[in-house]
Amino acid sequence: MLIENVADIEPFLSVVQSHYKPGWIYRGVGDSSFSLLPKVGRLEFRSQYSIETEHLLLQIFKQRAIRHVSPQPTSELEWLAVGQHHGLPTRLLDWTYSPLVALYFAIRDHAEHEGAVYCRHMKRGANDFDPFDIPEAQKYYPPHISPRIPAQHALFTVEPDPTREPTIANLVKVTIPASAKCDLRVRLSLLGFHDESMFPDLDGACAHLTWRLKHNQGAWTGPQATKK
Numbered sequence: 001m002l003i004e005n006v007a008d009i010e011p012f013l014s015v016v017q018s019h020y021k022p023g024w025i026y027r028g029v030g031d032s033s034f035s036l037l038p039k040v041g042r043l044e045f046r047s048q049y050s051i052e053t054e055h056l057l058l059q060i061f062k063q064r065a066i067r068h069v070s071p072q073p074t075s076e077l078e079w080l081a082v083g084q085h086h087g088l089p090t091r092l093l094d095w096t097y098s099p100l101v102a103l104y105f106a107i108r109d110h111a112e113h114e115g116a117v118y119c120r121h122m123k124r125g126a127n128d129f130d131p132f133d134i135p136e137a138q139k140y141y142p143p144h145i146s147p148r149i150p151a152q153h154a155l156f157t158v159e160p161d162p163t164r165e166p167t168i169a170n171l172v173k174v175t176i177p178a179s180a181k182c183d184l185r186v187r188l189s190l191l192g193f194h195d196e197s198m199f200p201d202l203d204g205a206c207a208h209l210t211w212r213l214k215h216n217q218g219a220w221t222g223p224q225a226t227k228k
Contacts, residue, residue, distance in 0.1 A: 001171045007180040009103070009187055016099045016119065019172050023121045025095040025139070025155065028105030032116035032175050040089040041162035049163060051132065054091065061088055077131050081142040081156065085149075091131060091162035092140065098153040104193040107181040115181060119172040122157065131158050137166060147200045186217065 006012045016026075027036070039045070040054060058076070061083050066072065073079045084092045096102050099117065106115035122139050129138055140156040142149055159166050176184065188194065189208075196208035212218050 001168075001173055004172065004174045005177075006174055007177055009100075009184065009191075012103060012117070012174060012176075013099065015172075015174055019119060019170075021121065023123055024119055025097060025122060025157075026099045026102035027093070027095045027118045028102035028107075028115065029118070030106060030108060030110035030115050031113040032173070033113070034116075035165050036093065036118060036168070037165055038089075038091045038093045038159070038162045039084075040091050041164070042089075045089055046163065054162075055132070057089070058083065075128070077127075077129070077140055078143060078145075080131060081140070082145055084156065085146055091158055092156040093159075095155055095157055096153045097155065100188065100191070100193050101152050101198070103176070103184070104188050104198060106176055107184045107188070108195075110178075111181055112178055114178055115176040117174045117176070119174065120168050121170060129158075134158060134160050136160065137168075148198070151200050152198055182215075185211075186215070189217065 004015045006015060016024075035042075040057075041049065058079060062079055065079075065082065065086075069082060073082055080090045080092050084090045084094070099119070102117045106117050122137065125138050127139075127141055131138075131140070137160070138158045140158055142154065142156060144150055148154070185194075189211075194208050195211060196204045198204065199207065213220065
């Protein structure tokens with residue numbers, strides 16, 4: 001794995017450009033110590049994990065979710081995507097086609113920790129595979145079950161074994177110091193990468209306004225602000 005260190009947007013984009021070729025995808029994490037394991041394979045679920053447990057978890061989710069989902073998913077992959085979107089532990093791992101979206105997620109949280117953007121190359125592949133029986137990692141392009149998916153230029157990866165951190169050829173890890181996160185978040189917000197654009201719903205709008213107020217971003221005083 002190649003590790004690069006940056007503290008601003010321009011050096012970050014230079015690093016991305018120096019490695020780019022068609023098929024590169026990106027994942028931002030708020031703490032650079034976080035592994036590339038999907039949620040279902042992480043330590044907190046390790047003692048309960050088995051492939052049978054994973055199948056049962058998805059089956060129970062489908063039984064409980066079916067009345068809330070329209071149109072109905074037509075494959076296990078689509079059901080996994082719905083579950084992933086709503087917080088279910090699955091073998092899917094979130095990635096994006098946009099390096100700036102990944103940078104936003106790397107600096108959004110965990111203000112006291114160094115963030116990171118992982119960059120990897122994957123061929124396009126099929127979109128109709130069995131996620132529980134694959135010989136090698138696959139990309140999955142989810143249906144737009146939520147406005148967040150196109151807003152975040154999102155896709156998923158699926159590894160053959162969700163409990164084992166993958167060995168990825170030519171993986172690039174770009175680290176961002178904790179001290180740079182606050183300024184980077186302001187700059188990214190000015191470029192249109194913020195909570196409201198990444199989460200285009202009321203939760204995202206409120207989160208963005210809360211951040212702006214907390215960090216005094218925008219005009220909060222003056223005649224218009226005090227008008228009754």
